[in-house]
Amino acid sequence: MLLQIKNLHVAIQGKEIIKGIDLVVNEGEIHAIMGPNGTGKSTLASVIAGREDYEVTEGEIVYKGKNLLEMPVEQRAREGIFLSFQYPVEIPGVSMANFMRTALNDIRKYKGLEPLSGSEFLLRMEEKKQLVEIQSQLTNRSVNEGFSGGEKKKNEIFQMAMLEPTLAILDETDSGLDIDALRIVANGVNKLRRPDNAFIVITHYQRLLNYVIPDFVHVLYDGKIVKSGKKELALELEEKGYEWIKKEVASL
Amino acid sequence: MPNDKDDILNEITNSDYKYGFVTNIETEFAPKGLSEDIIRYISRKKDEPDFLLDFRLKAYQRWKEMQHPQWAHLDIPPIDYQDIIYYAAPKVNKGPSSLDKVDPELLSTFEKLGIPLEEQKRLTGVAVDAVMDSISVKTTFQETLNKLGIIFCSMSEAIRHYPDLVKLYLGSVVPYADNFYAALNSAVFSDGSFVYIPKGVRCPVELSTYFRINAAKTGQFERTLIVADEGAYVSYMEGCTAPMRDENQLHAAVVEIVALKDAEVKYSTVQNWYPGDREGKGGIYNFVTKRGLCKGSYSKISWTQVETGSAITWKYPSCILQGDNSRGEFYSVTVTNHYQQADTGTKMIHLGRNTSSIIISKGISAGFSNNSYRGLVRVAKKAENSRNYSQCDSLLLGDKCGAHTFPYIQVENKSSIVEHEATTSKISDDQLFYCKQRGIDTESAIGLIVNGYAKEVLKQLPMEFAAEAQKLLAISLEGSVG
Numbered sequence: 218m219l220l221q222i223k224n225l226h227v228a229i230q231g232k233e234i235i236k237g238i239d240l241v242v243n244e245g246e247i248h249a250i251m252g253p254n255g256t257g258k259s260t261l262a263s264v265i266a267g268r269e270d271y272e273v274t275e276g277e278i279v280y281k282g283k284n285l286l287e288m289p290v291e292q293r294a295r296e297g298i299f300l301s302f303q304y305p306v307e308i309p310g311v312s313m314a315n316f317m318r319t320a321l322n323d324i325r326k327y328k329g330l331e332p333l334s335g336s337e338f339l340l341r342m343e344e345k346k347q348l349v350e351i352q353s354q355l356t357n358r359s360v361n362e363g364f365s366g367g368e369k370k371k372n373e374i375f376q377m378a379m380l381e382p383t384l385a386i387l388d389e390t391d392s393g394l395d396i397d398a399l400r401i402v403a404n405g406v407n408k409l410r411r412p413d414n415a416f417i418v419i420t421h422y423q424r425l426l427n428y429v430i431p432d433f434v435h436v437l438y439d440g441k442i443v444k445s446g447k448k449e450l451a452l453e454l455e456e457k458g459y460e461w462i463k464k465e466v467a468s469l
Numbered sequence: 470m471p472n473d474k475d476d477i478l479n480e481i482t483n484s485d486y487k488y489g490f491v492t493n494i495e496t497e498f499a500p501k502g503l504s505e506d507i508i509r510y511i512s513r514k515k516d517e518p519d520f521l522l523d524f525r526l527k528a529y530q531r532w533k534e535m536q537h538p539q540w541a542h543l544d545i546p547p548i549d550y551q552d553i554i555y556y557a558a559p560k561v562n563k564g565p566s567s568l569d570k571v572d573p574e575l576l577s578t579f580e581k582l583g584i585p586l587e588e589q590k591r592l593t594g595v596a597v598d599a600v601m602d603s604i605s606v607k608t609t610f611q612e613t614l615n616k617l618g619i620i621f622c623s624m625s626e627a628i629r630h631y632p633d634l635v636k637l638y639l640g641s642v643v644p645y646a647d648n649f650y651a652a653l654n655s656a657v658f659s660d661g662s663f664v665y666i667p668k669g670v671r672c673p674v675e676l677s678t679y680f681r682i683n684a685a686k687t688g689q690f691e692r693t694l695i696v697a698d699e700g701a702y703v704s705y706m707e708g709c710t711a712p713m714r715d716e717n718q719l720h721a722a723v724v725e726i727v728a729l730k731d732a733e734v735k736y737s738t739v740q741n742w743y744p745g746d747r748e749g750k751g752g753i754y755n756f757v758t759k760r761g762l763c764k765g766s767y768s769k770i771s772w773t774q775v776e777t778g779s780a781i782t783w784k785y786p787s788c789i790l791q792g793d794n795s796r797g798e799f800y801s802v803t804v805t806n807h808y809q810q811a812d813t814g815t816k817m818i819h820l821g822r823n824t825s826s827i828i829i830s831k832g833i834s835a836g837f838s839n840n841s842y843r844g845l846v847r848v849a850k851k852a853e854n855s856r857n858y859s860q861c862d863s864l865l866l867g868d869k870c871g872a873h874t875f876p877y878i879q880v881e882n883k884s885s886i887v888e889h890e891a892t893t894s895k896i897s898d899d900q901l902f903y904c905k906q907r908g909i910d911t912e913s914a915i916g917l918i919v920n921g922y923a924k925e926v927l928k929q930l931p932m933e934f935a936a937e938a939q940k941l942l943a944i945s946l947e948g949s950v951g
Contacts, residue, residue, distance in 0.1 A: 266906055269898075294908035306903045310921030319917060320907035327908070359921065376907065 226275035236440035252437035266300040295327040297383030301373040308360035345378040367398040374405035391425040403428030423455035499556035528645035528655030541812040620665040627663035642725040650756040661691035666701035677706040688719040697732035704735040730765025742778035749808025752780025759786035763795035771798035787816035790824035797826040800926040805838030814844035819852035828859040834870035841873040855885040
């Protein structure tokens, strides 16, 4: 068991957003979390990554057998948690190469490994760029500076490839992407998939799930997982829309 | 790869101010205080010609009538000018003629500072003049330079060997009565560097002076004069450190640059004087007058400064653009942390036609510090078709520090264009979170973001300085967030 979320309740400024979530993610699995806007999908991603504005009022998250909520953000990252941001930030003047090298070497240091030499690092950049099919000029520029929406998302996938996380959370990485970019993102995920890592794919639409086949689909509504199933659930949602879920919840 | 993050991390975690040690070396002091007798003492010690003693005495007379400037956005405690020692010299006579005569203790001091003076260990491509307290300890690379007719020596040596050149240019850009601190410097300056690049010569190495205050209770008043003759080019770097002491020490330097027709001078500073401790105790008062004169047409002077040290900085490296089509540049990064105060900027005085200038200033404030940019762009009536572009950015880390911008713009003709842009920003929580989510710790993240912010200026620095400056920025901001 890689990640276990137990009865998680989360509030922002006193307002409860997540109202009791239970979720188990094992190595080798891809979980899709779907649901209408404003139901707590991104909040869940932020809480796992460790963003500070959120208050966990109840419940716990166990990651690799450790209490995740006690770990600072950077330690979570070094333990293999990666968040592909919905809105990646720009860091002017900092080259992607320098940014990635700093991150990689900080993670390696945490694991007691020697830093990568310049040439080892460049080799890895080349390899991963090819893997996720992104152009050179993207990595020569400053972190996300002046990137289009699609470029930013591809850049997130590139970073994911570089850092080889154990648990990657994709927070609406597919939103706003054209079909080609969507395919690049999906291929990235599929190529990086291994028996010892896992993905949580948060998405609004089913279309990404045509390319990334999830093992489990969960529907998040009003701060709770109201329905879980296999990949077919995503298709059903696409067909019937979220109104169907809302009605079903209301009838309970 | 430009920097090794692990080194930086180590330095961040292990050190506050790593140059704070004191060298135990026999030092000759002048009696404390300032008087005509002291000035005569200094002049006699240095075996100076009469014109220089005259210059000093005139400056002293004027200084006595002057008040220290009050207009800066600085809180300067009263300074007792009679409680300062104006001349302190490590005992090595009148400047060593060869390395054998340099005290090994001095050599090891500069070694510790990362400035090797021994010939075989010298940085390739950089000639170094090392100044400890009041005197120049050693100038390297002399012979190579001599062959090209380049003069690079201590000011004392220049006064002895090239009195005509010194007489011609000393005080020609910063007159002895220019301002309170310049007058004080003119009266008591002890040493510094002198550079002369002859006509048409492109200096093949970076020239560098390293200033070190060692002795307690002393002031450092160095004087640097750089002259680039027609068509000449030189890149000059200046670095400085001082021991950690509880008392404040005064550093009042003057730098003059003259660029004749078609000449270019690039002057880079990494200023890392002891900034005082976390409570604001001790540190150097850095009251410096730096000015360049673009005397000939198509001449160019470029100032690049990275200011991380000093308790108080008062400094405005300026350009007087006298020659037609001449150009002035000012690139600055100023970091203040804890209780440091800085009021720094530039003056671009456009006198000739078609002159141009650029000002890029990046202020970074943290802790309880105050960081002000003050800059004057003046375009005289005759300076037709002149251009200036100024960009002054401030970055705040925390909410107890201050960032201020005081631009002064005076344009006296209609054909010139002056542009000024200013921004103030904070390191956003989103940026920090993004970095940390990638496994980067807070200190490194701040280092990255700040270096990125300052990149436009850092890229102006010579290679030898750039890496050091990057590390310094990260270290100076240690403990500034969280």
